[in-house]
Amino acid sequence: MRSAVDVIVVGLGPIGAGALRRVAAAGASCVGIGQAEPPSLPDHTGVFASHYDSGRVTRHVDARFEWAELARRAIADYPHLEATSGIAFHHPSSVLYSTDDPATIEAIELVARGLAMHGIAIERLTAAGDDRIALPDGVAVFAEGPPAGHVDPRRLIAAQLATAERAGAEVVRAIVTHLAHDGRGWHVSLDDGRSMTAERVVLAGGPHTDELVGALRPPPSGVPELSVRGETVVTAVLDEDELARLEGLPAVLSPVDHPAFADVYAVPPTAYPDGTVRLKLGATRHAPFRLDDREARTAWMRGDRHTRELDDLRRLTEALVPGLRALRWETKPCLLTDTPTDLPYVDHLADGLVIAAGCNGYAAKSGDAIGAVAAELLLTGRWVDTVLEARAFRLGG
Numbered sequence: 001m002r003s004a005v006d007v008i009v010v011g012l013g014p015i016g017a018g019a020l021r022r023v024a025a026a027g028a029s030c031v032g033i034g035q036a037e038p039p040s041l042p043d044h045t046g047v048f049a050s051h052y053d054s055g056r057v058t059r060h061v062d063a064r065f066e067w068a069e070l071a072r073r074a075i076a077d078y079p080h081l082e083a084t085s086g087i088a089f090h091h092p093s094s095v096l097y098s099t100d101d102p103a104t105i106e107a108i109e110l111v112a113r114g115l116a117m118h119g120i121a122i123e124r125l126t127a128a129g130d131d132r133i134a135l136p137d138g139v140a141v142f143a144e145g146p147p148a149g150h151v152d153p154r155r156l157i158a159a160q161l162a163t164a165e166r167a168g169a170e171v172v173r174a175i176v177t178h179l180a181h182d183g184r185g186w187h188v189s190l191d192d193g194r195s196m197t198a199e200r201v202v203l204a205g206g207p208h209t210d211e212l213v214g215a216l217r218p219p220p221s222g223v224p225e226l227s228v229r230g231e232t233v234v235t236a237v238l239d240e241d242e243l244a245r246l247e248g249l250p251a252v253l254s255p256v257d258h259p260a261f262a263d264v265y266a267v268p269p270t271a272y273p274d275g276t277v278r279l280k281l282g283a284t285r286h287a288p289f290r291l292d293d294r295e296a297r298t299a300w301m302r303g304d305r306h307t308r309e310l311d312d313l314r315r316l317t318e319a320l321v322p323g324l325r326a327l328r329w330e331t332k333p334c335l336l337t338d339t340p341t342d343l344p345y346v347d348h349l350a351d352g353l354v355i356a357a358g359c360n361g362y363a364a365k366s367g368d369a370i371g372a373v374a375a376e377l378l379l380t381g382r383w384v385d386t387v388l389e390a391r392a393f394r395l396g397g
Contacts, residue, residue: 001031001170001172001194001196002029002031002170002196003195003196003197004185004196004197004198005028005029005030005031005170005196005197005198006023006028006029006030006198006199006200007023007028007029007030007031007198007199007200007201007202007378007379008030008031008032008033008186008188008196008198008200008201008202009023009030009031009032009033009201009202009204010033010034010176010179010188010201010202010203010204010205010212011033011034011049011203011204011205011206011208011209011357012032012033012034012157012161012171013034013049013050013051013157013204013206013363013367014051014153014156014157014160014363014364014366014367014368014370014371015204015206015344015356015357015359015363015367015370015371015374016032016034016202016204016205016356016371017032017157017160017161017164017367017368017371018160018367018368018369018370018371018372018375019202019204019356019371019372019374019375019378020032020160020161020164020169020171020202020371021160021161021163021164021167021169021368021371022371022372022375022376023164023169023202023375023378023379024163024164024165024167024168024169025164025167026375026379027168028379029168030164030168030169030170031169031170031171031172031196031198032161032164032169032170032171032172033172033174033175033176033188033190034049034171034172034173034174035047035049035173035174035175036173037049037051037052037154041301041302041333042302042303042304043302044301044302045298046175046191047175047205047208048207048208048297048298048301048335049206049207049335050206050207050334050335050336050337050363051153051154051157051364052154052332053153053154053233053280053332053334054152054153054154054155054270054271054272054273054278055150055151055152055267055268055270055278055280056150056151056152056153056267056364056365057095057149057150057251057253057265057267057365058071058074058075058090058095058147058148058149058150058151058251058364058365059071059095059097059144059148059251059253059365060072060075060115060120060122060144060148061095061097061108061111061112061115061122061142061144061148062108062111063104063107063108063111064107064111064342064343065111065114066343066388066392066393067343067362067366068111068114068115069387069388070366070369070370070373070388071365071366071369072115072118072120073366073369073372074365074366074367074368074369075147075148075365077368077369078090078147078151081156081159081160081163081368082159084163084166085158085159085160085162085163085166086162087155087158087159087162088155089151089152089153089155089156089158089159090147090149090151090156091149091150091151091152091268091270092146092147092148092149093146093148093149093150093248093249093250093251093268094143094144094145094146094148094149094250094251095143095144095148095149095250095251095252095253096125096128096129096130096133096135096141096142096143096250096251096252096253096254097141097142097143097144097253098128098135098136098139098140098141098142098252098253098254098255099139099140099142099254099255100136100138100139100140100255101255105140108122108142109124112142120144121144121145122142122143122144123142123143123144124140124141124142124143125141125142125143126141127141128141129141129143130249130250132245132246132249132321132322133249133250133252133320133321134319134320134321134322135252135254135320136254136255136256136257139254139255143250148251149251149268150251150267150268150270151364151365152270153364154273156364156367156368160368160371172190174190174191174192174194175190175191176188176189176190176191176205176212177189177190177191177215178215178217179201179203179212179215179216179217179353180216180217180218181217181218181350181351181352181353185197185198185199185352186198186199186200186201186352186353188201199352200352200353200354200378200379201352201353201354201378202354202356202371202374202375202378203349203353203354203355203356203357204355204356204357204371204374205357206335206337206357207228207291207297207335207336207337208294208297209224209226209337209355209357209358210224210226210228211293211294213349213355216349216350216353218350220349220350220353221350222349222395222396223395224339224345224349224355224357224358224395225339225340225395225396226337226338226339226345226357226358227288227290227292227337227338227339228290228291228292228297228335228336228337228338229285229288229289229290229291229335229336229338230289230291230297230300230306230333230334230335230336231282231283231284231285231289231333231334231335231336231361232282232283232306232309232313232331232332232333232334233280233281233282233313233331233332233334234280234281234282234309234310234313234314234317234329234330234331234332235272235278235279235280235281235329235330235331235332236278236279236280236281236314236317236324236326236328236329237276237277237278237326237327237328237329237330238269238276238277238278238279238325238326238327239325239327241325242324242325242326243269243277246268246269246279246321247269248268249268249269249279249321250268251265251266251267251268252264252265252266252320253265253266254320256283256316256319258283258312258316259286260285260286260309260312261283261284261285261286261312261316262283262284262285262286263283263284264281264282264283264284264316264317264320265281265282266279266280266281266317266320266321267279267280267281279317279321279324279326281313281316281317281320282334283312283313283316284361288338291335297335300333300335301333301335303333305333306331306332306333307331309331310329310330310331313331314329336359336360336361337357337358337359337360338358338360338361339358339360341392342360343358343360343392343393344356344357344358344359344360344363344370344393345357345358345393345394345395346370346373346374346377346393347377347390347393347394347395348377349395352378354374354377354378355395356370356371356373356374373385373388373393
């Protein structure tokens with residue numbers, strides 16, 4: 001490991017890996033630091049991330065212009081990233097986005113008009129348009145065809161890192177325990193006792209970002225308002241007959257009528273590293289399950305509390321995909337980091353230190369584009385994006 005570089009990127013999820021890729025392409029000497037996915041969550045004693053999965057919805061359709069624009073940039077670059085890395089991670093199919101909120105419907109229609117200028121078509125339907133999907137009565141349904149679909153976040157990150165390393169970046173598998181500035185540069189301490197320095201740092205620590213911010217020396221003048229919540233996902237392991245029946249199934253986002261959950265998203269059948277093919281569903285709670293410190297986050301990710309939600313999530317999945325047959329069902333814990341604006345922070349925390357975190361559960365599809373914005377801000381020292389407004393991503397914005 002090099003002892004001194006131009007840039008250190010802390011965190012190697014979709015955002016950090018995207019930032020590292022762009023910094024390396026700009027010719028800066030750089031190191032990305034992040035722990036690899038643990039082989040066993042219950043036995044893991046380090047930090048956790050939210051990308052331990054093989055299926056995430058990717059889409060342009062959204063009620064927020066900023067998320068639609070970040071998705072547009074990221075999705076447009078998928079083919080190039082796959083070609084340059086040699087790693088396939090994108091599965092274009094289609095997406096159905098349903099909502100019963102009038103303000104959301106109006107906002108989506110406005111954003112869709114802007115997307116149409118880029119040749120991206122969002123069509124409003126009167127029904128799901130797929131008899132294998134059952135949506136609630138009275139919802140508005142928006143359909144988006146390929147390249148919308150789903151991505152494998154594990155393989156996406158592998159593609160980002162392979163491209164970054166090819167451009168000269170170094171990847172270090174460790175945990176950053178401390179960040180400090182001595183007036184000349186940033187000193188980064190690792191859990192294995194090593195340390196290194198850099199002129200500039202991107203902090204993309206996902207659900208552990210606030211922990212590192214709290215340990216910064218000197219303390220930053222502005223503290224990001226980040227809140228971490230736990231969510232559970234359920235997967236249905238499919239046999240070959242069910243896989244054939246569900247071939248071409250769209251990804252789905254929909255509200256639900258449930259006392260505990262407000263809405264769900266479903267990812268079409270996807271191959272997982274263990275050789276299974278699974279349909280996945282995640283659900284947003286009405287009342288967020290807050291995890292306010294490292295101890296609570298570790299207990300959630302290592303524990304089995306998520307298994308208590310299997311029956312409810314299974315019923316929601318079976319209601320969304322009637323007649324679904326599964327060999328078995330499994331739940332898994334996840335961590336999401338929220339901001340008051342529902343947009344990520346991409347801003348200077350201090351001179352030479354840019355934060356890129358707080359993605360409200362939307363980072364996987366657009367992480368590379370968010371990382372690119374963070375890298376540009378770090379390398380130029382100012383906001384130069386002519387489409388996205390800096391105030392939307394500022395601390396306290």
